[in-house]
Amino acid sequence: MFPLMVDMKNKKCVVAGGGSIALRKVRALLEADARITVISPEICPELEELERKGVIAAVKREVTDVDFEGAFFVVAATNNPQTNHTIASKLSDRMLVNDVSAIANGNCHVPASLQRGRLTLSVSTMGASPILARKIKESWAQEYEEDMEEYLDFLFNAREMIKKANLTPADKKGLLEEITDNKYRQSSLLRKDFQRIFQNF
Numbered sequence: 035m036f037p038l039m040v041d042m043k044n045k046k047c048v049v050a051g052g053g054s055i056a057l058r059k060v061r062a063l064l065e066a067d068a069r070i071t072v073i074s075p076e077i078c079p080e081l082e083e084l085e086r087k088g089v090i091a092a093v094k095r096e097v098t099d100v101d102f103e104g105a106f107f108v109v110a111a112t113n114n115p116q117t118n119h120t121i122a123s124k125l126s127d128r129m130l131v132n133d134v135s136a137i138a139n140g141n142c143h144v145p146a147s148l149q150r151g152r153l154t155l156s157v158s159t160m161g162a163s164p165i166l167a168r169k170i171k172e173s174w175a176q177e178y179e180e181d182m183e184e185y186l187d188f189l190f191n192a193r194e195m196i197k198k199a200n201l202t203p204a205d206k207k208g209l210l211e212e213i214t215d216n217k218y219r220q221s222s223l224l225r226k227d228f229q230r231i232f233q234n235f
């Protein structure tokens with residue numbers, strides 16, 4: 035397995051199944067601005083609501099092979115493991131496929147993830163214990179609170195300025211190291227000072 039961040043923006047994603055697990059994957063995909071179609075004979079009220087709002091497309095019937103044409107990512111999330119397996123085995127050589135009922139069938143799976151602006155923390159247990167993955171994520175949530183968002187924006191902007199500055203590579207490296215010191219995470223005053231000093235550089 036190879037951990038990778040994938041740009042899902044406007045990518046065609048097909049979710050087979052309309053239950054609680056399909057809903058969880060759809061919500062995560064919406065965070066990534068994916069273009070989602072849910073196909074399932076029964077569709078839970080929350081997914082129906084998303085369809086009504088025009089946020090996703092939904093088709094009320096069993097999946098067929100043509101539904102997956104041109105898809106970038108497929109989630110096999112029906113409550114029939116055999117159906118999920120059939121979908122995954124047909125598609126996993128051609129596109130990204132996540133079989134929610136068996137890790138070995140697809141070619142990717144969804145880790146537990148925590149987002150703080152530009153910071154993403156993800157953990158997979160390779161299916162050994164999704165609950166442990168969730169608990170690790172929850173412990174990170176204590177350690178990395180909402181303030182990380184602003185700090186990451188600072189790091190991004192400061193790094194852009196450092197990269198463009200007329201400095202030696204060694205000095206740039208020193209500054210890039212310096213801004214990751216915890217004091218900059220803790221003090222917005224120090225962050226502002228750093229940026230002000232650098233702007234006049």
Ligand SMILES: C[C@@]1(CC(=O)O)c2cc3[nH]c(cc4nc(cc5[nH]c(cc(n2)[C@H]1CCC(=O)O)[C@@](C)(CC(=O)O)[C@@H]5CCC(=O)O)C(CC(=O)O)=C4CCC(=O)O)c(CCC(=O)O)c3CC(=O)O
Nearest residue numbers: 134135136137143144145146158159160161162164167168
């Ligand atoms: C392989 C994988 C495929 C995939 O879904 O991509 C997979 C597979 C399976 N999960 C099952 C069960 C549960 N999964 C959860 C929860 C989560 N599952 C997630 C991911 C993954 N689950 C992938 C591996 C990731 C990894 O190992 O790290 C999380 C991290 C992310 C997410 O789903 O978005 C999310 C935490 C959400 C969060 O972040 O808070 C809970 C607990 C709960 O719901 O609270 C239970 C019940 C307890 C239990 O069974 O352990 C079953 C048995 C189904 C059955 O009994 O029929 C299978 C199938 C099998 O066992 O092969």
Ligand SMILES: NC(=O)C1=CN([C@@H]2O[C@H](COP(=O)(O)OP(=O)(O)OC[C@H]3O[C@@H](n4cnc5c(N)ncnc54)[C@H](O)[C@@H]3O)[C@@H](O)[C@H]2O)C=CC1
Nearest residue numbers: 051052053054055056073074075076096097112113134135
């Ligand atoms: N990966 C994960 O995190 C977890 C995975 N699971 C697995 O996910 C499966 C689904 O769980 P839930 O969403 O809770 O089940 P659910 O019973 O709420 O929903 C299943 C959905 O699949 C649809 N469906 C059935 N046959 C279909 C077909 N041929 N084509 C399209 N849609 C079809 C049903 O209409 C229903 O909407 C479980 O059977 C289990 O194996 C369960 C818990 C966690």
